[in-house]
Amino acid sequence: GNSVTQMEGPVTLSEEAFLTINCTYTATGYPSLFWYVQYPGEGLQLLLKATKADDKGSNKGFEATYRKETTSFHLEKGSVQVSDSAVYFCALSEPPNYTGANSKLTFGKGITLSVRP
Amino acid sequence: DVKVTQSSRYLVKRTGEKVFLECVQDMDHENMFWYRQDPGLGLRLIYFSYDVKMKEKGDIPEGYSVSREKKERFSLILESASTNQTSMYLCASRPRSYNEQFFGPGTRLTVL
Numbered sequence: 001g002n003s004v005t006q007m008e009g010p011v012t013l014s015e016e017a018f019l020t021i022n023c024t025y026t027a028t029g030y031p032s033l034f035w036y037v038q039y040p041g042e043g044l045q046l047l048l049k050a051t052k053a054d055d056k057g058s059n060k061g062f063e064a065t066y067r068k069e070t071t072s073f074h075l076e077k078g079s080v081q082v083s084d085s086a087v088y089f090c091a092l093s094e095p096p097n098y099t100g101a102n103s104k105l106t107f108g109k110g111i112t113l114s115v116r117p
Numbered sequence: 118d119v120k121v122t123q124s125s126r127y128l129v130k131r132t133g134e135k136v137f138l139e140c141v142q143d144m145d146h147e148n149m150f151w152y153r154q155d156p157g158l159g160l161r162l163i164y165f166s167y168d169v170k171m172k173e174k175g176d177i178p179e180g181y182s183v184s185r186e187k188k189e190r191f192s193l194i195l196e197s198a199s200t201n202q203t204s205m206y207l208c209a210s211r212p213r214s215y216n217e218q219f220f221g222p223g224t225r226l227t228v229l
Contacts, residue, residue, distance in 0.1 A: 042222055044209075089160065
């Protein structure tokens, strides 16, 4: 079955530090890959996504590249801010079929990022 | 903007009570999902539905049931709440041919 593995947390960084959060996956076929973010007290929001190999997703200064050869989708940001403090989830989904019955997301366990001023 | 709303942000119930968690989406999405979120375990899928009156078990359906009588509404039911069902419950929806899911704000349920 499909699975997603995220690096262990939590992670604490100083403002303006470089961020890398590792994510690797196991899947059959050609899944789409996602990073979701959960700010304190809120639900999950899509941060970025990539739907095929070598695609780069980007949003709010975050980037991740779909690497099929290493089955990875690592999240990076060049300079983190206090407002980036949140829980980050890596996830994958198979391409939807007609009914959408295969539309499940498989999530990693999430990692808590704390950025101190 | 897609909006997914959940009936309560916080809920406290007693062991043995029947609990209803409601989720409504306003974008005519075919697919809807219920997850629970626990520290160290991430999100786990309880049930999902890909059409009205259709439901599929997720990874941890035991102790839960669901109802989808209308396209916009997906209810999670705890027939007899237990303390191990204390958790954050997240609802999500997505259109049939698009694989991004849109999440509600969550309901933090405490069972005493």
